[in-house]
Amino acid sequence: DVKVTQSSRYLVKxxxxxxxxxxxxDMDHENMFWYRQDxxxxLRLIYFSYDVKMKEKGDxxxxxxxxxxxxxxxxxILESASTNQTSMYLCAxxxxxxxxxxxxxxxDGTRLSIL
Amino acid sequence: AQTVTQSQPEMSVQEAETVTLSCTYDTSESDYYLFWYKQPPSRQMILVIRQEAYKQQNATENRFSVNFQKAAKSFSLKISDSQLGDAAMYFCAYRHGSSNTGKLIFGQGTTLQVKP
Structure with missing residues (x-):
């Protein structure tokens, strides 16, 4: 089975x-994605990547x-976190x-809270 | 741009009964793929069922089936013999057939409650 592991389930910053x-x-997938869920x-796509060092903007x-x-x-990476970035983040x-x-x-998702 | 709409924010069904979740999409393309994903309260999203637009036959996976109406751009999910474990949020998703990136467009989601 494919395993996608996100480093944290809950994060407060x-x-x-x-x-x-x-x-x-762990499955040698070429494509990877970051979404936020509100x-x-x-789910809205933030960024995706189809190869090492390659990336494209999402929505x-x-x-x-x-x-x-x-x-x-x-x-x-959230360059300078703001409260409107409080959300659930999903990787795929x-x-x-x-x-x-x-x-x-x-x-599993990371629930991020920005205080 | 393609859009996916799930007009039912919440649905409920009695255990052992049948429920249908609706999904409509907007596209000018003829080649595309449609998916239903399930997100249980533990949060990991898993694939329920998929449909290729070029296939006329509706996809079926055990108790889950779809009603794919290409002309109407409708892709509903039917859950038969509902079980308590079916309680989750369900997302409909669209993928452009010629996309080289696997990018999905998701609907807003429908929360399904299953009553014992």
Missing amino acids: RTGEKVFLECVQ PGLG IPEGYSVSREKKERFSL SSLLAARRNQPQHFG
């Missing part, structure tokens, strides 16, 4: 801090950056899109 959310997958809004990239130095690891991975019906596999 202060406004202005630089925050790192880590995600690791009530009534579903809501403002205030975030990402890093993918190794294939199995995809990090989300999937196989290369040649198998286009392949699903994304998700981690």
Whole structure:
């Protein structure tokens, strides 16, 4: 089974801090994704990566950056945390899109609170 | 741009009965994929069922089936013989067929309550 591991389930940070959310997958997936989940809004894509050192903006990239130095690891960075970034963050991975019906596999999520 | 709409924020069903969750989407493409994901209270999102737009036959996975109406751009999920473990938030998702990145567009989610 695919395992997507997020480093923290709960995280509390202060406004202005630089925050790192880590995600690791163990199935050699090419694609990795970061979403935020908010009530009534579903999941919104922040950034995704289809290869090492490659990244593309999703629908809501403002205030975030990402890093993918190794294939199995995809990090989300809040450059200067703000209260409106309090949310649930989900990481996902999937196989290369040649198998286009392949699903994304998700981690448990990180509930981030910015005070 | 493609959009996915789940118009039912909350649904409830009696154990052992059948419930249908609705999903509509908007796209001008003919090649795409649709998914239903389940997010139980423990939060890990898991795939329930998937449908390829080029297939006319509705997908089925045990007690879960879809009603895929391509012309109406509708993709509803039917859960038969509902069980307490089906209680979760359900998300409908769309993927463009020619996408090389596997990017998904999600609906707002429907919270399903199962009453004993």
